[in-house]
Amino acid sequence: MSESFTSGSFGNIVADSSRFHDYREVERDGAGYSKFYTVISGGRKLFLKAINTENGSTAENVSRLEREYKLFERLYGNEHIVRCIDLRDDSQVGLCIVMEYVDGMTLAEFLATSPSASERKRILNELLDAVAFIHSHQVVHNDLKPGNILVTRNGYNVKLIDFGYADCDFSTDKATGGTKSYASPELLEGGNIDGKSDIYSIGVIIKALFPHRYGLIARKCQQDNANWRYRKVSDIGKAIRRCDVGMLLSIVVAVIGIALFAAIWLANKWQDELELPDVDIPAQVTTEDSVENQEEVGVSPIVGKSDKKQNDVSNGVSSLNFDSIHMCYYDLYDKYERELKTGIADGSLEYLEFAEKHYQLFASDLYLLEQKMIPDDKDLAAEFEKDYMAVYGMLTSKFNVILSKLPSYDVVKDKYVRDSLKQRLDVLRKQVMDKQVEVNNRK
Numbered sequence: 001m002s003e004s005f006t007s008g009s010f011g012n013i014v015a016d017s018s019r020f021h022d023y024r025e026v027e028r029d030g031a032g033y034s035k036f037y038t039v040i041s042g043g044r045k046l047f048l049k050a051i052n053t054e055n056g057s058t059a060e061n062v063s064r065l066e067r068e069y070k071l072f073e074r075l076y077g078n079e080h081i082v083r084c085i086d087l088r089d090d091s092q093v094g095l096c097i098v099m100e101y102v103d104g105m106t107l108a109e110f111l112a113t114s115p116s117a118s119e120r121k122r123i124l125n126e127l128l129d130a131v132a133f134i135h136s137h138q139v140v141h142n143d144l145k146p147g148n149i150l151v152t153r154n155g156y157n158v159k160l161i162d163f164g165y166a167d168c169d170f171s172t173d174k175a176t177g178g179t180k181s182y183a184s185p186e187l188l189e190g191g192n193i194d195g196k197s198d199i200y201s202i203g204v205i206i207k208a209l210f211p212h213r214y215g216l217i218a219r220k221c222q223q224d225n226a227n228w229r230y231r232k233v234s235d236i237g238k239a240i241r242r243c244d245v246g247m248l249l250s251i252v253v254a255v256i257g258i259a260l261f262a263a264i265w266l267a268n269k270w271q272d273e274l275e276l277p278d279v280d281i282p283a284q285v286t287t288e289d290s291v292e293n294q295e296e297v298g299v300s301p302i303v304g305k306s307d308k309k310q311n312d313v314s315n316g317v318s319s320l321n322f323d324s325i326h327m328c329y330y331d332l333y334d335k336y337e338r339e340l341k342t343g344i345a346d347g348s349l350e351y352l353e354f355a356e357k358h359y360q361l362f363a364s365d366l367y368l369l370e371q372k373m374i375p376d377d378k379d380l381a382a383e384f385e386k387d388y389m390a391v392y393g394m395l396t397s398k399f400n401v402i403l404s405k406l407p408s409y410d411v412v413k414d415k416y417v418r419d420s421l422k423q424r425l426d427v428l429r430k431q432v433m434d435k436q437v438e439v440n441n442r443k
Helices: 059-074 107-111 117-136 195-209 215-221 233-271 288-292 322-345 352-373 378-403 415-441
Strands: 021-026 034-041 044-051 084-090 094-100 104-106 149-152 158-160
Touching: 044 059, 044 084, 059 084, 059 094, 104 107, 107 117, 107 149, 107 195, 117 158, 117 195, 117 233, 195 215, 195 233, 215 233, 233 415, 322 352, 322 378, 352 378, 352 415
Parallel strands: none
Antiparallel strands: 021 034, 034 044, 044 094, 084 094, 104 149, 149 158
16 A cells, blocks of 8 residues: 555554455446445444456556546645555456545535425535645546536535546556546547646536526637636635626625615605505594604505594503514514525525524614504513514514524534624624614614
8 A cells, every 4th residue: 555645643553465355246327447445444444445347357447547536636735636555466356456435425416306495505605616736736526427427425525536537647557438528628529638637627516506696607618719717716706706806795785775665665665754554443532733754664454544642541441453463573583584494595695694683673663663664652561562562572583493404604614604694794783783873763
């Protein structure tokens, strides 16, 4: 076994091939000249890539397997590249590469589970990290596709596999191959290959991960002319971060525009004496003066203008009933729920912190609505408060169910991304603080 691996975590597990047992063949699409097996050694499951002798154990296939092993030696140490342990002539399967066993699914299988936008984004970042690492060691993978990208079942981490068609600077035996739907034009035509060929494949994978996002980035990766693509993998990561910031700014501008429009509309509306519609609400009756002094909060009022006094109180009639409160408060909740679900669906609300502002603004608007509706009579106000708190509890618990599906931005590993998220959170929190100041001023 190569000295560079003897100090690894696998130690001397494979020092004696006789310790291999429980051989099981593994079926894989596009296996080509190879066959794959799992074995048990020293209590661990390992993975073997051997030559498919049914196609003939040719010198070319032997050379290809040895060449792949040398590539693995060079790429040892990146957590997102499958770890190679040894090259050996096994008594049962012949010449084979011994690798760590990855309990995972292909990227295509992972996408079939409908992962969240944040999970897909993390997978993309880990893939870019792995490809940037192999390029930094003068290796081009040449067969990047969902079938060669494993996602571990424990933790959902990327493991890049199968370097059988990879090119490198130390070998004169250049590999030929790849998968047509993911291969660059120069790879298919047998032209000069460099890291930009892998960048073409990354563009196809970005489309699979985000069908409706990062379209311009994917198209630049897939330019037929290699010189028009991104120069290196790190440039793709930078472009994605710029795209995310641009999307956030677009949302902020849209929100500010809507807020300005609403402020102008409300300012004009407050200048007029409006004839509010009558609504039949048990025992919620106010004087004309109290109705005229009410503030608009952006929802249909449920308190009608009337000359009646609150003489029903003396007859023991209850305050606003539950259904009356329910009607008005659920209108307000539905508005915020639609905004929240739309943001999650289009990927603009990927983290819990971005969605919490909707919760806080909703709570502020609920408070304003309560102040608008609460009766003047103390007894009625006490009953109203009980009904209000019951509805409030129901609505906020529904909000929490939606919010619980979003991860916290603390799970983000990359410092640059984490700092960018922090700046975005600061902007959102300032919006919430401004809203709370407005609520306090309107008490």
